[in-house]
Amino acid sequence: MNSDLSSGLELDEYSRYGRQMLVPEIGLEGQLSFKESKVIVIGAGGLGCPCIAYLAGAGIGQLAIVDPDVVETSNLHRQVLHSEEGLNKAESLRRFVSKLNPKIALDIYTCRLTTSNASIISKYDIVVDCTDNVAARYLINDICVLMNKPLVTASALRLEGQLTILNYKNGPCYRCLFPRPPAPELSTKCAESGVLGSVVGVLGTLQASQVLKLLLNNCPKNSNKDDAYQDSMILFSLFKFPQIKQVRIRPKQKDCQICSADPLIKTLDPSNYEFPVCAIPSPANI
Amino acid sequence: MNSDLSSGLELDEYSRYGRQMLVPEIGLEGQLSFKESKVIVIGAGGLGCPCIAYLAGAGIGQLAIVDPDVVETSNLHRQVLHSEEGLNKAESLRRFVSKLNPKIALDIYTCRLTTSNASIISKYDIVVDCTDNVAARYLINDICVLMNKPLVTASALRLEGQLTILNYKNGPCYRCLFPRPPAPELSTKCAESGVLGSVVGVLGTLQASQVLKLLLNNCPKNSNKDDAYQDSMILFSLFKFPQIKQVRIRPKQKDCQICSADPLIKTLDPSNYEFPVCAIPSPANI
């Protein structure tokens, strides 16, 4: 492979990424910030599929995918990059990414993220929560706060989705927004709730966009644009008008259990994440 | 294949689509409206890839893909379902869809849509404009008005995207919004402008979502939700706050050249679409 050492990009990367390098906010500087970054995506399901595809397409240098589950027929309506039933989902996406963009270094974890293996997160710059359950969401948040990693989190159910950037620029964490988990008796299993695939797809592509924006924010030439950064949440709801909007959320909370100056939670104690594995509060199911 | 004739769905379709059929607005009724529909997507590039993936995942009965171009390396950062250079893009997506969901009937057109072959559109219920040039956008609009088809159109450039539903529920058409094409001297070739892949991805997944919503709007049980329908445009811009919003646009215009009661344009005259093949007005490039 020819390498243009002076620029930091190999020659074939100019043809692969040239169209996005024409964007003034990207250019060579932005492309290098993608190439030099390490991003971990937890969950290779409905959110993870589109998110990983666009991160790989954009040229994130090192991409990690974490998922212990195997592909089932009932996933395919929304997890559109899988096709082989019984194959581990992280492995399935490894095959996809290596076909789309062989230039990406891939780390595949076919295990569940737990308090015991949380240290794998320390190797990466940005964490993307593409999981589907409330316990994982609190665990990933706490790991990100303790390791000081920005977190791009999204979720979707039925015809709705939500996205927010957490633990970034001294902004709030998940526990700032949701100090108390929903009570277990208000929860229902994932499999009891449905979701439209394209709605999850919108959220997953928005997640990839936020990751790339965080990397572009680091480029000196974009420092003026970053002034406009606000703690916010994107809300999508297919049958509402407006269907999609971005709302302003609270700042970091002084009494947050984990991200405040004197936090209650100082280490990863497994008992903090022992709610139902797939807890979705659904008033309709009570 | 077992068929449950009483419901209209085959037994294996219940496991494939079960998770989305749990959504109250979908159910068996919505799933059947997907299965019975015929959707044509024009353009298998940055918008077409994600749009087609989610339409195929959701179970659109008959899906047509139109694209004359072949895959190039410079496409792959945003056209993330392709990987084989030199392969026709519609054919490439045929292979993808038949792996993801073999239940979809596919029509592949490896030609450019023109005034001469416009009649292929008459076979489909909903038209999706995933093209990348202004001439195609006016042509597709005019075909949809003359054949009375709803049109879901989107576009993206740099870090921005736009989406609107046209010629639907007596709403505006593309010429109502943009009566005059941009002057050719204000245009620049596509290849001179860049775009971030995930931004096109957001727009393509939003397009798929709108197509599915139009089909759900037809279900009697959702008729109350449809009251809220407004002529609107979704605007996305990665470095703005709010990053994404839905704004209200004008209604059908009484003096529209094609969709008004006494239109100037009554047939598809090729001379109406003879602007540069890939014209993007870009003030920066003058």
Add this chain to the structure above:
Amino acid sequence: MKIEFGGGLEQLFDNKQTLELHFDEPEVTIQTVIEKLAQICNELRSNVCLFLQDGLVRPGILVLINDADWELLDKEDTVVEDKDTILFNSTLHGG
């Protein structure tokens, strides 16, 4: 004023995504609005409504007044008027 529900909360309110509420006073606190909604919810669900818990909005629900988190304003004490839009949005966990 316009009340909107998201994240499944509409299921507590007869599947209505929006409600119009009017108060005799020109300005009321959001706490008054919440009590009125709890009453509506209780009536709809025969006195068992999961909108409140210990008199407070249930964990997992964000309250947004004109697209801003009430924590940026005066929380329960925020004064709202007829022209305001209040969104109660339950967090989602699926993916």
Add this chain to the structure above:
Amino acid sequence: MKIEFGGGLEQLFDNKQTLELHFDEPEVTIQTVIEKLAQICNELRSNVCLFLQDGLVRPGILVLINDADWELLDKEDTVVEDKDTILFNSTLHGG
């Protein structure tokens, strides 16, 4: 009032996505705002600005006042105030 640009129009205004404009009058028509912007654009680009064509906003640009197309209001004659937000959005054709 807040002026926003989209679809590449910011490139005519020194790459600023937003501008703040103030008028001495409490209310002005959008036509006055447009003339002021054309003047700013002309100065920035040494008297060659492609914001207007024959005195009108160039084809392909939507004008939105508080997130509503000005065709829903009074077009050029719409009266705007200091609290309003006006978006000039150029249509995109890429995909």
